[in-house]
Amino acid sequence: NKLLKLQSSKMNKVVLVTGANSGVGLALCERLLGEDPGLQLCLACRNMCRAQAARAALLASHPGAQVGLLQLDTSSVTSVLNAAKEVKLRYSQMDYLYLNAGIMPNPQFDVKAFFKGVFSRNVVNMLATGEGILKQKDSITADGMQEVFATNLFGHFLLVRELESLLCQAGRTSQVIWTSSINAQQSAFSLEDVQHRQGSQPYSSSKYATDLLSVALNTHLNSQGLYSSVICPGFVMTKLTYAILPAFPDFLWSLVMPLFWFIRIFTNTFTLTPYNGAEALLWLFHQKPESLDPYSKYHSLTSGRGANHIQPRKMDVDEDLSQALYVKLLELEHGVRKRRGTE
Ligand SMILES: NC(=O)C1=CN([C@@H]2O[C@H](COP(=O)(O)OP(=O)(O)OC[C@H]3O[C@@H](n4cnc5c(N)ncnc54)[C@H](OP(=O)(O)O)[C@@H]3O)[C@@H](O)[C@H]2O)C=CC1
Numbered sequence: 001n002k003l004l005k006l007q008s009s010k011m012n013k014v015v016l017v018t019g020a021n022s023g024v025g026l027a028l029c030e031r032l033l034g035e036d037p038g039l040q041l042c043l044a045c046r047n048m049c050r051a052q053a054a055r056a057a058l059l060a061s062h063p064g065a066q067v068g069l070l071q072l073d074t075s076s077v078t079s080v081l082n083a084a085k086e087v088k089l090r091y092s093q094m095d096y097l098y099l100n101a102g103i104m105p106n107p108q109f110d111v112k113a114f115f116k117g118v119f120s121r122n123v124v125n126m127l128a129t130g131e132g133i134l135k136q137k138d139s140i141t142a143d144g145m146q147e148v149f150a151t152n153l154f155g156h157f158l159l160v161r162e163l164e165s166l167l168c169q170a171g172r173t174s175q176v177i178w179t180s181s182i183n184a185q186q187s188a189f190s191l192e193d194v195q196h197r198q199g200s201q202p203y204s205s206s207k208y209a210t211d212l213l214s215v216a217l218n219t220h221l222n223s224q225g226l227y228s229s230v231i232c233p234g235f236v237m238t239k240l241t242y243a244i245l246p247a248f249p250d251f252l253w254s255l256v257m258p259l260f261w262f263i264r265i266f267t268n269t270f271t272l273t274p275y276n277g278a279e280a281l282l283w284l285f286h287q288k289p290e291s292l293d294p295y296s297k298y299h300s301l302t303s304g305r306g307a308n309h310i311q312p313r314k315m316d317v318d319e320d321l322s323q324a325l326y327v328k329l330l331e332l333e334h335g336v337r338k339r340r341g342t343e
Pocket residue numbers: 018019020021022023024025044045046047050072073074075076100101102103151179180181182232233234235236237238239240241
């Protein structure tokens with residue numbers, strides 16, 4: 001382990017990506033290795049078979065790249081604590097922590113609301129954000145938490161807390177980059193119910209909480225060199241989105257694609273491919289973190305002609321609410337640790 005740490009301290013950038021085995025996360029890894037083949041890339045995934053397949057694909061296009069695997073299930077406190085321990089043994093610094101893993105379980109697509117929206121003035125906004133047409137059925141994890149909250153937010157929060165010693169080091173900066181969504185909605189979030197036990201939009205709630213948490217992390221940790229940002233990859237065809245209409249066979253999706261390319265003329269949020277969706281994640285990799293606006297979400301956008309660009313958009317978050325959520329998360333963390341007898 002000393003040798004491993006010594007090697008990592010020789011200063012190739014260390015990048016960890018959660019949910020790296022598919023979709024936007026995997027595309028990000030491909031693009032990162034294309035830009036900097038010397039990176040030490042760590043794929044943090046819950047399923048090691050899928051992780052190995054992703055590693056093999058990355059090595060096929062970038063032979064000789066340093067691609068490590070880490071078992072991490074963000075919905076499980078035990079898994080996060082074990083993974084963090086392993087990371088601290090392997091690396092002596094962490095330059096980029098991409099918090100990308102996410103779920104939208106049991107999505108229920110409201111066909112009626114969708115067609116009503118299509119013939120309304122709100123059509124472009126509805127297609128860009130998915131607002132008003134999706135609900136989800138959440139479940140409870142073994143730790144007794146709401147699964148969407150645990151997976152998308154709390155597991156990542158705990159990981160950041162555990163890795164603070166690697167992320168906050170004197171004389172250097174690090175970036176924590178969250179894959180949020182334009183679907184983050186303040187109306188779906190409640191400080192009295194941060195896990196969204198009551199409602200039917202846990203996904204929107206978890207993404208809004210992500211935006212709030214990113215602001216809070218900046219408030220608390222910028223002075224120690226840690227900078228947090230959020231991005232939206234746009235609407236991307238991935239496992240997550242295919243699951244929204246599971247009855248749709250592959251060939252029907254291919255038939256719908258030309259319609260999606262057409263819609264892209266009106267809303268450049270239809271990035272559609274994981275490669276395009278990863279644009280803002282890759283852009284942040286090249287930025288000086290001090291120059292970023294903590295209150296902006298960085299959107300991957302693709303024009304009607306297929307050209308990618310990024311756009312910062314101000315988020316609908318306020319400092320007090322972000323601070324209040326931070327306190328709630330610290331309390332939850334405290335409770336979790338107390339129950340495990342680790343505090
Ligand atoms: N697709 C879209 O249109 C949009 C996606 N996003 C966000 O982008 C991110 C990536 O999603 P996307 O690429 O679309 O979808 P994918 O389903 O392709 O990727 C999600 C990744 O997260 C992993 N994951 C899920 N649950 C866990 C868990 N408990 N522990 C560890 N890893 C987990 C998945 O692993 P496994 O393969 O094992 O399931 C997979 O690698 C998500 O945060 C999503 O919310 C945001 C806006 C739009």
